Amino acid sequence: MRLPTLRRTRSAEPGALSGTARLDRRTKRLVGRLRPGDIAVIDHVDLDRVAADSLVAVGVAAVLNARPSISGRYPNLGPQMLVEAGIPLIDDLGETIFQQLREGAVVRIEDDKVLVDGEPVAAGVRQDVASVGKAMADAREGLSVQLEAFAANTMEYLKQERDLLLDGVGVPDVVTSFAGRHCLIVVRGYDYKADLDVLRPYVREFKPVLVGVDGGADALVEAGYTPDMIIGDMDSVSDDVLRCGAEVVVHAYPDGRAPGLARTQQLGVPAITFPAAATSEDLAMLLADEKGVSLIVAVGTHATLVEFLDKGRGGMASTFLTRLKVGGKLVDAKGVSRLYRQNLSGSALLLLVLSAIAAMAAAVAVSTVGKAYLAVVAAWWDNLIFPLRQLF
Secondary structure (H helix, E strand, O other): OOOOOOOOOOOOOOOEEEEEEEEOOOHHHHHOOOOOOOEEEEOOOOOOHHHHHHHHHHOOOEEEEOOOOOOOOOOOOHHHHHHHOOOOEEEOOOOHHHHHOOOOOEEEEEOOEEEEOOEEEEEOEEEOHHHHHHHHHHHHOOHHHHHHHHHHHHHHHHHHOHHHHHHOOOOOOOOOOOOOOEEEEEEOOOOHHHHHHHOHHHHHHHOOEEEEEOHHHHHHHHOOOOOOEEEEOOOOOOHHHHOOOOEEEEEEOOOOOOHHHHHHHHHOOOEEEEEOOOOHHHHHHHHHHHOOOOEEEEEOOOOOHHHHHHHOOHHHHHHHHHHHHHOOOEEEOOOHHHHOOOOOOHHHHHHHHHHHHHHHHHHHHHOHHHHHHHHHHHHHHHHHHHHHHHHO
């Protein structure tokens, strides 16, 4: 399996910097509170690429991780994203970092140490391009173990949810109409913004059912759309988007427990539950398929083995089986922005406009009608400026 190689761009060299600390054990929940220049304090073993991408997009000054960002289980991609973006990453600071720091505190980072009011409160391992590259190489050796675990999880999920996969048992009744329509499912995954932007002509023409998976609903709103349905555990979708009028389906555990339901009830948003062991993006696909959708277009979802492992959950085994189930209807839009990219620069566009104006002027100048029109314009101009000449 081929993995991305580290590019030697600007790396986070040891040095001192200060910023406001924002803390949360759930990285995707923390991202919603971060502002450019903040220092993110997380508790994230094997930092995945999606989480790292969101931290880079916010523009954090540094990332402090209470746990190892690369445990060695497999070559996860998140730390690579941070160091390539020049964001300092300090690992393995320990549980005490959440006890020593408070939300909004001004912290200073010096090399691998974290200080508050000049006093050191924690020390960890400062990562750079070389250390992340070595850790990634070492982690490749653990891939065989992870592949075996992934295969075992896949078989366990098949036994547990075979009725859902084969017969659609447990899929809830919904108000949103899918029958015979296209469905666009958006997940806040890799390159989702660029891919969603390229799909604008498709959305205008086919008007698909718009389904946002957790934070994918916010992505749809940010792109100027209103989701028809929001599905997920409700831990990364904003309050305003939950109130947008979309039908809400809360992902529940197989035993029926749905922690996200309490949030929708608190906001006064009606919701139904969908109990299953699968991931939320899988439930969105299975629901659309069961309700008779003709085509599923997926943005930001997970498709490759590296992405399954990088997600860091045994539950990603469900994604493999879900794709087998809906494969005939599924079109994965991942990377479409790289396949279709407009390279027309501003100078080229200006040259094109000037060329068009010149062509029009030449056509007017050589044609009989054009010459007559120019004579009329010249006479009008003379009549306009004649009074001005008399004055001066």
